[in-house]
Amino acid sequence: MPNPTAAMLVIGDEILSGRTRDANMHHLAGELVGRGIRLREVRVVPDEHERIVEAVNALRAAYDHVFTSGGIGPTHDDITADALAAAFGAKIDVRDDARALLAAHYERTGLELNPARLRMARIPDGAELIDNPVSAAPGFTMGNVHVMAGVPAIFQAMLASVLPRIAGGAPLLSQMIDVGRGEGDIATPLGELAHRFPDLSFGSYPYLRNGAHGTQIVVRGTDAGQIDVAMVELSRLLGRDG
Amino acid sequence: MPNPTAAMLVIGDEILSGRTRDANMHHLAGELVGRGIRLREVRVVPDEHERIVEAVNALRAAYDHVFTSGGIGPTHDDITADALAAAFGAKIDVRDDARALLAAHYERTGLELNPARLRMARIPDGAELIDNPVSAAPGFTMGNVHVMAGVPAIFQAMLASVLPRIAGGAPLLSQMIDVGRGEGDIATPLGELAHRFPDLSFGSYPYLRNGAHGTQIVVRGTDAGQIDVAMVELSRLLGRDG
Numbered sequence: 001m002p003n004p005t006a007a008m009l010v011i012g013d014e015i016l017s018g019r020t021r022d023a024n025m026h027h028l029a030g031e032l033v034g035r036g037i038r039l040r041e042v043r044v045v046p047d048e049h050e051r052i053v054e055a056v057n058a059l060r061a062a063y064d065h066v067f068t069s070g071g072i073g074p075t076h077d078d079i080t081a082d083a084l085a086a087a088f089g090a091k092i093d094v095r096d097d098a099r100a101l102l103a104a105h106y107e108r109t110g111l112e113l114n115p116a117r118l119r120m121a122r123i124p125d126g127a128e129l130i131d132n133p134v135s136a137a138p139g140f141t142m143g144n145v146h147v148m149a150g151v152p153a154i155f156q157a158m159l160a161s162v163l164p165r166i167a168g169g170a171p172l173l174s175q176m177i178d179v180g181r182g183e184g185d186i187a188t189p190l191g192e193l194a195h196r197f198p199d200l201s202f203g204s205y206p207y208l209r210n211g212a213h214g215t216q217i218v219v220r221g222t223d224a225g226q227i228d229v230a231m232v233e234l235s236r237l238l239g240r241d242g
Numbered sequence: 243m244p245n246p247t248a249a250m251l252v253i254g255d256e257i258l259s260g261r262t263r264d265a266n267m268h269h270l271a272g273e274l275v276g277r278g279i280r281l282r283e284v285r286v287v288p289d290e291h292e293r294i295v296e297a298v299n300a301l302r303a304a305y306d307h308v309f310t311s312g313g314i315g316p317t318h319d320d321i322t323a324d325a326l327a328a329a330f331g332a333k334i335d336v337r338d339d340a341r342a343l344l345a346a347h348y349e350r351t352g353l354e355l356n357p358a359r360l361r362m363a364r365i366p367d368g369a370e371l372i373d374n375p376v377s378a379a380p381g382f383t384m385g386n387v388h389v390m391a392g393v394p395a396i397f398q399a400m401l402a403s404v405l406p407r408i409a410g411g412a413p414l415l416s417q418m419i420d421v422g423r424g425e426g427d428i429a430t431p432l433g434e435l436a437h438r439f440p441d442l443s444f445g446s447y448p449y450l451r452n453g454a455h456g457t458q459i460v461v462r463g464t465d466a467g468q469i470d471v472a473m474v475e476l477s478r479l480l481g482r483d484g
Contacts, residue, residue: 010284013443013445014445014447014460015267015268015271015284016271016280016281016282016283016284017271017275017281017414017416017445017462018268018271018272018273018274018275018281019416019445019447019460020447021268022264022267022268025257025264025286026257026260026263026264029257029258029259029260030260031260032260033259033260038258039258039259039260040258040287040288041258041285041286041287041288041293042252042257042258042284042285042286043283043284043285043286044267044283044284044285045282045283046282046283051283073425073429073446073448074425074426074429075425075428075429075432075433075446076429076432076433076436076437076444077436077443077444077445077446111424111426111427114426114427114430115430116425116426116427116429116430116433117426117429119429120426151448153450172259174259174261182353183315183316183317183358184316184353184356184358184359184362185353185356185358186317187315187316187317187318187358187359187361188356188357188358190317190318191317191318191358194318194319195318201255201319202318202319203255203256203259203261203319204315204317204319205256205261205262206315206393208395218256218261220259
């Protein structure tokens, strides 16, 4: 059974303007690989309705899951929920279940549940809420799209509550070997090996350390035995003892 | 005259697998904003020919410039140059000007210019080389697509030699105000202001510091006077002295 696939959609003027360094992509990638879900694409788009709708529709058609970050707060530029509703052709309004979560939170914290904050209870019809243990305003899952906040602490908390609902795949395994030679020295044997093991992927990552070139080779796949065989072959081809 | 637009294409299994945290997006975003070029989209795709071709063609048609990172080394998974040639319907082979750069570099460093390294001289017909002061293997500009290495030090060096060739736009200016209140408290006046100044963008970035909620509001645009007026209005609406 092939591994499920996923894409990420980052909704963020602040990333594109260089103000903020995205942290959620790397976190998501690490979490997905641990569950056997292949992250196959990431897009970053501005806080604009049409751009979000277009990207959501392209990605949800192409992948098993789409994870979004950003644009679900109380301000005028938080338009992700409405864009999701438009993408799915669903109605959207303040929903009682989300309103109850916010009301309880603001009663506890003594802040007013004003009209701006109430916007965070706008959830498309048919969506399932995602718990936000940090600041109450929920994310939601609509079809195969999981809509989460951009603030990293909240994104991570939401992802932690979404992932157990999602079927994973065979673990994506990897082994790494560090070779004290430049990529150009090992490229030919590495290419031959990649050709011989079409079910594995061979990544090659050059580095410069204290003036010396080296390469990290990462072999990825789902068959632990095959990876072991490839690593032995790799050591042999590179002239090291296995 | 509107500001030029740009997109970035990150070619990187290592980003999608969670092995590497991308650093080039944030660097590019900062450099472009300083030159009045609007970064409007980023895509991250795997090291796969069809995926690169498809993304290059979508992005180069939609934006004034496309900047790519990754996939131009000597190993089997470095397929960006061939994908670019395919996207443009151009021929590609080892080019004399690129080969000369590599030959000089490897003669200097005493390493062999073997067939794997010579792959880095494969440049599509019609492309203009981008200087690589770090490790010689050049990037290239093909049409409106600027193809650069993924290693951050090399990406940054290549970008520094590309940017002076590109026409910028009116500086993209911004001013920031830090408000010691949660987003939900200021969302309504902020939304009104955004409505009154359609040529400016108003970003709102919540934070939690020592248990207290606060918000940074960033006003962006190209008209310094208009930004000044908006900032005074913002201070007034938020009940602070301008």
